[in-house]
Structure formats: C-alpha cells, structure tokens
Amino acid sequence: MAYPDELLVEGEQVVLHRHPHWKMxxxxxxxxxxxxxxxxxxxxxxxxxxxxxxxxxxxxxxxxxxxxxxxxxxxxxWRTTHFVVTTRRVLVREGLISRSGMDIPMSRINSVQFRHTILERMLGCGTLVVESASDEPLEFGDIPDVERVHSLLYQEVADDD
Structure with a gap:
C-alpha cells in the first residue's frame, strides 16, 4: 500500500514504505x-x-x-505503524486514534547503521539506527529487510549532499 500522497511536500517521492516486521x-x-x-x-x-x-x-x-x-x-x-523513506526525509507514523509521528530531514542525518541478531537475520529483519543532529541516535526496531533499507537510506543521504 502506498503512503498517502497528500502527506508529502511538492516534489517529494516515496522511496520505501514499510510496516514493522510480521514477527510482531x-x-x-x-x-x-x-x-x-x-x-x-x-x-x-x-x-x-x-x-x-x-x-x-x-x-x-x-x-x-x-x-x-x-x-x-x-x-x-502493526497495521497503523509506518516507516517511510522519501527523497527528502525519513517519516515514522504510529497510531490509529492517538497518532504520533517523527520526521528526520535527509540533510540532518549523519550516519545510518543496522544490527540484527541471528534470529532476526533468519527472519529477515533488524534494527535501523539513524544518527542525526539530535543528541542520541534514533533506533527503529523490527524493520523488514533492514540491510536493504540501510542501503536505500544511505543512498538517499548521499544523494541529498
């Protein structure tokens, strides 16, 4: 399912849209x-x-x-949690009745890391760690195909420079 276009700014395109891994x-x-x-x-x-x-x-x-x-x-x-990478930012949206969200502009991302345990490797998921200009790195758990997401996000950060 595509991320709603009305939530994107002009010229912004969705690169990746994921829900948490099905292991949840x-x-x-x-x-x-x-x-x-x-x-x-x-x-x-x-x-x-x-x-x-x-x-x-x-x-x-x-x-x-x-x-x-x-x-x-x-x-x-699970269904109302979205992890979205666009050409301009990383978005996380959670909730149905009470919603919360976080946006990280690509220009503010300093580094992107991932980690997964052996079980997570077998299931095809992991934790994505995004270090931005904020004090502490942000961790996003249960990201499906975390290595691919890491590569795409790193590519978008590199393209933004």
Whole structure:
C-alpha cells in the first residue's frame, strides 16, 4: 500500500514504505489460537450441564475480550505503524486514534547503521539506527529487510549532499 500522497511536500517521492516486521504478530496469533482452542475445550466440557448456555455466553465474552486485547490491538498497532523513506526525509507514523509521528530531514542525518541478531537475520529483519543532529541516535526496531533499507537510506543521504 502506498503512503498517502497528500502527506508529502511538492516534489517529494516515496522511496520505501514499510510496516514493522510480521514477527510482531507471532504472539498475537498464538494467543488467538490458544484462546479459541481453550474456549472450545471448555465449552465442550460444560455442554452436558444444565447451565451450559450461561457458561457458553461467559466463555464467549471472555474469549472476545482476550482476543480483542491481545490479538486485535497488536494487529491494528502493526497495521497503523509506518516507516517511510522519501527523497527528502525519513517519516515514522504510529497510531490509529492517538497518532504520533517523527520526521528526520535527509540533510540532518549523519550516519545510518543496522544490527540484527541471528534470529532476526533468519527472519529477515533488524534494527535501523539513524544518527542525526539530535543528541542520541534514533533506533527503529523490527524493520523488514533492514540491510536493504540501510542501503536505500544511505543512498538517499548521499544523494541529498
């Protein structure tokens, strides 16, 4: 999905647009599977009881609340987090209801680094470290294909000079 053009300034083009790596969704998917399995198991256990209908409603309410909190919320957070590299800046946008964002102009970037663990290398993600004119380097975790992003960002910084 392309980044909305109305958020770009005149002459600015999107070079790269990423959401965080899909590994952020592993735990929410696991929670979903466990909750559904456990709810089905408990529903089967109480099916022979006279109060089974009330238990099923209670199980459904608890399951929906747990799935909503531990599966739906992380998915929406993942989907509404954007890491964008344009020809003029690096943008990070997060949130659906309460939004936050950060822009780093290419001219203010001093260095670009990446790091990833062996597990992150196998999954194809890592942490991008951008050192700008600010006091501390900014770290962006769970960037998919971090080495490619590093190269593209470095190229854009070099082209900006």
């Amino acid at each position: 969704l592993l735990l929410p998917v696991l929670v979903f599977l466990v909750v559904v399995g456990l709810a089905a198991f408990l529903a089967a256990l109480v099916s022979a009881q006279s109060w089974a209908a009330i238990a099923w409603i209670a199980l459904a309410v608890v399951a929906v609340l747990v799935v909503g909190r531990f599966t739906l919320v992380p998915f929406v957070r």
